[in-house]
Amino acid sequence: MPSTLRRTLLQIVLAAAPVASAGCFITNDCYDEKTATYRIPEPPPMQLEMLVRACEADAAECFELCQTVFQENHPYQGAKDCEVRHDATGHDIEVTYEVATGASGCPVDGRRPAGLKRCLPRRRTLAGAQLARAAHFEAASVYAFVALARELARHGAPEHLIDAARRAALDEVTHAKLVGTLARARGAEPAPAVVAPPRRRSLEAIAIENAAEGLVGETWAALIAYWQSQHAPTAELRAAYAQIADDELRHAELAREVAAWAETRLPPAARRRVRLAQQKAVSRLARGVRRGAPAPLTDELGIPAPAHMQQLFADARAQLWT
Ligand SMILES: [Fe+2]
Ligand SMILES: [Fe+2]
Known part of the structure; x- marks a missing residue:
């Protein structure tokens, strides 16, 4: 019982x-890998200060900073990987993310060019x-x-x-x-x-x-x-x-x-x-x-x-x- x-x-x-089933599942879709770069000045804006300091202290903590910066520009996507480099005047962030190619029939971001590699192996x-x-x-x-x-x-x-x-x-x-x-x-x-x-x-x-x-x-x-x-x-x-x-x-x-x-x-x-x-x-x-x-x-x-x-x-x- x-x-x-x-x-x-x-x-x-x-x-x-039921909320889950209302979406478009892209589990079996293929992905195109892209990168986005950002620079945060030193000192960082107040809302990012804690995340930047945590990332400086421990590289394992950088993902949250990357995700926050990335989602300001791509609100419906998640970062997949990121790298942050620090220098005296600022912090360079490089975010890797994936865009569905639409093989599943789900909506895609942008216009797909001919010859787009259909199934990048996913990291x-x-x-x-x-x-x-x-x-x-x-x-x-x-x-x-x-x-x-x-x-x-x-x-x-x-x-x-x-x-x-x-x-x-x-x-x-x-x-x-x-x-x-x-x-x-x-x-x-x-x-x-x-x-x-x-x-x-x-x-x-x-x-x-x-x-x-x-x-x-x-x-x-x-x-x-x-x-x-x-x-x-x-x-x-x-x-x-x-x-x-x-x-x-x-x-x-x-x-x-x-x-x-x-x-x-x-x-x-x-x-x-x-x-x-x-x-x-x-x-x-x-x-x-x-x-x-x-x-x-x-x-x-x-x-x-x-x-x-x-x-x-x-x-x-x-x-x-x-
Ligand atoms: Fe347990
Ligand atoms: Fe357990």
Whole structure:
């Protein structure tokens, strides 16, 4: 029998699905690769200052700057790749993006010349990088559940919660392998998860982590995986995300059970701090949702497009996190 949480998550995904089917799917289209260049003066305009500084400090942070600048000029497209060079007087940005050639029958940007190469091989860098990042966090989750099982035992939790945490650790081993394989198939190697040895923690600290990472994080992960199990472009990806979604759902349910058990053992002030931690996690998620995912991740992995992501988040917030 489907659990209440599973039913709720599937209803949220289905409620947003008609919006998805109204668009023109370009999953099987071919693409022409283009570049756009921009120069940001030094000092940068106020609205870009933080993004420029983050990019200067760490090249891995530059994509958000590129995406922001690019979308001011191409509001309906996503950047695929970018390079930023800094000098004393400014910052040169080169963005690579793709334009559908229209092989799918979807509208195209501009007028296609005769002899346009119909099917450029698509570079997989962004999807590969996203999968490698996901595989890294899946591997890190193994440590989280091993630690949770130990901590639950130390705090006298019921045996079925401890067993569920151990089983979740095994699920995450499977996810790390599964997603790591998908990443490597796209040329990206996941970074290994390196985790400091666990410290003894109070029940409140465990409950706070459970609220942010489980009640919010894994519930959102399950919801997005259910979406991807229906919208990813290949049967291999849809099957992988269907398995991950079912497992993440169990992890989200475990988080609810851990929360309910901890609540019976925490004083009122600690319970308030746990609720606050959950609200903060929802706010952090809201900021990420507002930024949205680049278009190639929607096309290549079935990650919800920004409008669908916002719809899913709004429904999840209203039904699960109020
Ligand atoms: Fe996972
Ligand atoms: Fe999980």
